[in-house]
Amino acid sequence: MNLQSFHGGVEVPGHKEISTSRPVEPAPLPKRLILPLSQHLGAPAEPLVAVGDRVLKGQMIASPAGFVSAPLHAGSSGTVVAIGEHPVPHPSGLAAPCITIETDGEERWVKRERHDFRRLEPARIREMVRQAGIVGLGGAGFPAFIKLNPGRSVGTLIINAAECEPYITSDDMLMRERPEQILRGLQIIRRAVQARRCIVAIEENKPEAERSLRQGLQRLEEGDEVEIVTIPARYPAGGEKQLIQMVTGQEVPSGGLPVQIGVVCHNVSTAAAVYRAVELGEPLLSRYVTVTGGAVAEPRNLEALIGTPVAELLALCGTALDAVQEVIMGGPMMGISLASLQVPLVKTGNCLLAVARGEIEHAAVMPCIRCGSCADVCPISLLPQQMYWHARARDFDRIQEYDLFDCIECGCCAYVCPSNIPLVHYYRFAKSEIRALQEQKRKADIARERHELRERRLAREKAERAARHARRKPGPSDESKRAAIQAALERARAGKQGSPDDV
Amino acid sequence: MFRKALSSPYLHNPPFSTQGMMFRVILALLPAAAVYAWQFGWGVVINMLLATGVALLCEAAMLRLRGRPLRPAITDGSAILTALLLAFALPPLTPWWLTATGAAFAIVVAKHLYGGLGFNPFNPAMIGYVVLLVSFPRELTLWSLPMQLAEYSLDLEATLKYVFGSALPAGTTIDALTAATPLDSMKTQLGLGLATAEIMASRAVFGPVGGVGWIWINLLLLAGGLWMIYRRIISWHIPVATLGSLLAIATIFFVLDPRHTPSPLFHLFSGAAILGAFFIATDPVTAATTNRGRLWYGAGIGILIYVIRSWGGFPDGVAFAVLLMNMAAPTIDHYTKPRVYGHGGRDDG
Numbered sequence: 147m148n149l150q151s152f153h154g155g156v157e158v159p160g161h162k163e164i165s166t167s168r169p170v171e172p173a174p175l176p177k178r179l180i181l182p183l184s185q186h187l188g189a190p191a192e193p194l195v196a197v198g199d200r201v202l203k204g205q206m207i208a209s210p211a212g213f214v215s216a217p218l219h220a221g222s223s224g225t226v227v228a229i230g231e232h233p234v235p236h237p238s239g240l241a242a243p244c245i246t247i248e249t250d251g252e253e254r255w256v257k258r259e260r261h262d263f264r265r266l267e268p269a270r271i272r273e274m275v276r277q278a279g280i281v282g283l284g285g286a287g288f289p290a291f292i293k294l295n296p297g298r299s300v301g302t303l304i305i306n307a308a309e310c311e312p313y314i315t316s317d318d319m320l321m322r323e324r325p326e327q328i329l330r331g332l333q334i335i336r337r338a339v340q341a342r343r344c345i346v347a348i349e350e351n352k353p354e355a356e357r358s359l360r361q362g363l364q365r366l367e368e369g370d371e372v373e374i375v376t377i378p379a380r381y382p383a384g385g386e387k388q389l390i391q392m393v394t395g396q397e398v399p400s401g402g403l404p405v406q407i408g409v410v411c412h413n414v415s416t417a418a419a420v421y422r423a424v425e426l427g428e429p430l431l432s433r434y435v436t437v438t439g440g441a442v443a444e445p446r447n448l449e450a451l452i453g454t455p456v457a458e459l460l461a462l463c464g465t466a467l468d469a470v471q472e473v474i475m476g477g478p479m480m481g482i483s484l485a486s487l488q489v490p491l492v493k494t495g496n497c498l499l500a501v502a503r504g505e506i507e508h509a510a511v512m513p514c515i516r517c518g519s520c521a522d523v524c525p526i527s528l529l530p531q532q533m534y535w536h537a538r539a540r541d542f543d544r545i546q547e548y549d550l551f552d553c554i555e556c557g558c559c560a561y562v563c564p565s566n567i568p569l570v571h572y573y574r575f576a577k578s579e580i581r582a583l584q585e586q587k588r589k590a591d592i593a594r595e596r597h598e599l600r601e602r603r604l605a606r607e608k609a610e611r612a613a614r615h616a617r618r619k620p621g622p623s624d625e626s627k628r629a630a631i632q633a634a635l636e637r638a639r640a641g642k643q644g645s646p647d648d649v
Numbered sequence: 650m651f652r653k654a655l656s657s658p659y660l661h662n663p664p665f666s667t668q669g670m671m672f673r674v675i676l677a678l679l680p681a682a683a684v685y686a687w688q689f690g691w692g693v694v695i696n697m698l699l700a701t702g703v704a705l706l707c708e709a710a711m712l713r714l715r716g717r718p719l720r721p722a723i724t725d726g727s728a729i730l731t732a733l734l735l736a737f738a739l740p741p742l743t744p745w746w747l748t749a750t751g752a753a754f755a756i757v758v759a760k761h762l763y764g765g766l767g768f769n770p771f772n773p774a775m776i777g778y779v780v781l782l783v784s785f786p787r788e789l790t791l792w793s794l795p796m797q798l799a800e801y802s803l804d805l806e807a808t809l810k811y812v813f814g815s816a817l818p819a820g821t822t823i824d825a826l827t828a829a830t831p832l833d834s835m836k837t838q839l840g841l842g843l844a845t846a847e848i849m850a851s852r853a854v855f856g857p858v859g860g861v862g863w864i865w866i867n868l869l870l871l872a873g874g875l876w877m878i879y880r881r882i883i884s885w886h887i888p889v890a891t892l893g894s895l896l897a898i899a900t901i902f903f904v905l906d907p908r909h910t911p912s913p914l915f916h917l918f919s920g921a922a923i924l925g926a927f928f929i930a931t932d933p934v935t936a937a938t939t940n941r942g943r944l945w946y947g948a949g950i951g952i953l954i955y956v957i958r959s960w961g962g963f964p965d966g967v968a969f970a971v972l973l974m975n976m977a978a979p980t981i982d983h984y985t986k987p988r989v990y991g992h993g994g995r996d997d998g
Contacts, residue, residue, distance in 0.1 A: 153990070158660060237656060312660065387990060400991035472659075478651065479658040501659070506651045510721045512667045513767030517933040518884065518940070519663065526990040531938055532982070549989045557658030564667045571656045 147345075147375055150395040152388040154523040155380040156558045158312045158479070160351055165315045165438040168446035170323055173462055179221045179247045179453030180490035181207070182234045186281040187288045188214030193245055199226045204256040204429055207245055210276070216289045217279045219429040221451035224249040235456075235475045235492055239485030247453070258427035263334045268294075271338040271424060278423030279430045279493075284317075284384070284413035285476060287494040290420065293410055294338040301408035303341035304393055305332050305417055307348040307355070308377060308384030311477030314497040316434035317414045319447040321348075321355035324418060325362030331417030332372065334424050339410050344372045346414075347393055351379040381479065382556040386411050388525050400552050415496070435495055437463040440502035441470045450491055456498060457487040465500050472506065474499040479557040512565035520559035520569060526552050530559035530569050537572040542580050550576055664881060671726030673882045677873035678733055678928060681866050685737070688795045688862040691808040692741030696748050697733055699812075703752040704732035711761035727766050731755050734774035734929060738921065738968065739781070741793040742803075742827065745813050747785060751777035771975045772935045775968040782968065790964065791827040795862030798828075798853050831860030832920045833964035835911055844908045845915075859918035867923045874927025883931040886940050890947025891926035891954075892917065898955045922954060925967035935975045942978070942985035949974045 184190035191208035201207055201220040208218040227248045231241040263271065276291035284306060305328070309317040321328060336344050348356050359374055366372075377383050377392055387398050389411065396407045404411055412420075415433065422428045431451060438445040443464030450459055456473065467487070474481040475495050491498075520530035529548055536545035553573050560569040652661040665673065686693040708728040712719050735751050755777030763769040782789045796802065803811065803818070803826070810816045817823065829837065831854050838848040849855040856864055877883045899913035916922060921929070930936060930950050937946035950970045957966025 158662070391990070397991045399993075400989070402991070472651075474657075474659060476657075478660045481657055481659070483654075483656070483659070501651050506653055507661075508653050509661070509666075512721060512725060513765065515667055515670075515767050515933050516936075516938045517667075517670065518938050521939065521987075522884075527987045528989055529939060529982075529986060548986070549992065552989055552991060555657070557660075560658050561660055562663045563661075564663045564665060564670055566652070566661060566663075566666070568654055568656070570658065571654070574656060 165445040170447040173448045173450035185492040186216040222249040223254040233486040283415035296405040300341040305346040310384035327418040331421035349379045436497040439500035440505040441500040523558040537576040681869035689741040696736040700732035700736040700752040704728040707756035886943035887947040888926040891951040894948040894951030920965040921967040937981040942981040
């Protein structure tokens, strides 16, 4: 097929071979599973259990709050020992509500229902995926069922097997070891969205994974309906917008969704999770996670339960914690630096990158000389140097004229900046400031509206009171005056006879 | 290499640093500077060293006054580059106080009063040069004769004596050592109604295409510039647009009146056209920053060079052309934003 290209991008050394030489190992059951209520985009889930409750493996312990949300499931059987704040993987380093389960080691499952997806209606598949708590496992964490419910016709389903960020190999290893799960998941997703074409896009630096998928495809019924395309290993080729541009030649409209141009994109790991949810009846409980970096003695991929503390996963791969400078969850281009190693593995946690001391350089930040290297590599064709200028000046109107909110925060600009400026940090700052200002304005608008309504209500009430007053006054008061005069006259007459005390 | 960062990305790997960029530009300039010194004498070397010394002193003083750390600003190479470009623009026999004034003005006023590296709207070297050109036009148009034409040349000692003491060896006058530049002669003689062929034949300063001695300097500047494009230190847009538009407009007028119009090649290889296109106009701080904008910016410079040379009051126009387009750069950037992914309508950049 004819591949298009996307603007810019950078060639980043992959460092993927570090973690692909050892087979994937299941991580042992941890003593405690810590499950943050918010591991997805959208509203945090709402707990269905209380402290002290016994739970079974696969039991739903928190339900979705609203449409854009996802439920949570117990990763193993045990007892709920805490529901409250716990450190979570978040850029802020703050704690967030979590359900903590003490595992009993018995691994007692809830009842699982197996299904043959060919007998299932698309709507039923979506509901099953929703109930299984599956979110985009490539890193974004968008509830997957929403992208199974396109609401309009889908021309192309793209399975994202690019895994373009350096160091991460969890998708790569999943493709090598469980191609049939991915391909079954792909068929299920395809049925759910009723896509005409189905394309698996894989970066050229994963020949073993590609071979494995191709072999899996040959064993599959209707396997010839799936195309596998090899794309150049150019970061961020696996970015949804870039991948769609390469595969279809079309651009996702700014602020819009791929489905608007008839495309739906799912990650390979998400596809495998969909298979397990639909065919095996297993909710999303575990995932492949790459443990790698200079501080890791035995870098490899683990299959770990979501909720396992990061420190335990690092220890399993022989990480010398005193040699660690920094642990990044996700890749080195878009991941987040962990403030604590007590945070749990979350659904979107595809990689733990333990950077050793000495692997980090402290280069001075120099002034921007507007060389434009950043603009040359921006996959969205933004002008990072101009956005930086306006972000520094806190000129939030001008920075939006430069389409700040189209920035995907891929980090290419900062990667090539000769002045070592943390450009993306400035864009995050500007975005959050603008969102805060908009929120402030929204609240101010509401307050002003309420104030105006109140003023209007008070004025109306005052007017009504006055009107009532005015209506009442002439009528009854005249009569009462007359009555008073009459009474006075009668009293006067009577006064001549009796005492004035009667008055 | 990983870097200490507040948020992602944690990887950083530019082909070279800002400092590395500056020193590579200096490196690309050096072969031409060496031939310039060889052709025109010790004065060139003295100018370059003097300007560099003054520029670094002023840089340090201004950083101190502004309460900024000396490092890394003092070692970023930008002040040295400014000084070298200024020295390249000055006549080889320039009194020391002129060179020092130019360098000081470039660094103190044009660079630091606007906020230092990255914040100056005008090219500091060109500001320094233009201040001198406007204030001391006579001193700045007297150029030493190139080696091939000079009856005798000053040795290092004599040059130092002249530069720092205005003293010439007995029996020598400054007029015997200097002459008007080729562009200057051409302009004056054309004004007298002579044809270009006559002018070039009558004057020894003219070689086959431009001034004697200049052809080699310009070829080395061109080589240095092409190397910078090859190594991606500069993008091709500005030099190509500058020289392209200069050649285009020169060709149009040459075709209309070949007898009284210098050839396009004469324009290319005389004066500072190549130096300007590759080394001065490409200063990223003061140029347009979008690739499409860089084409407009360069084209403007090329046309202005021709206009000033042909009809302006000065023999060469590179400095004024660059400064004028510096002024236009923000506007050009505003109107040449590339089409952003997912936005229809605007043209691709």
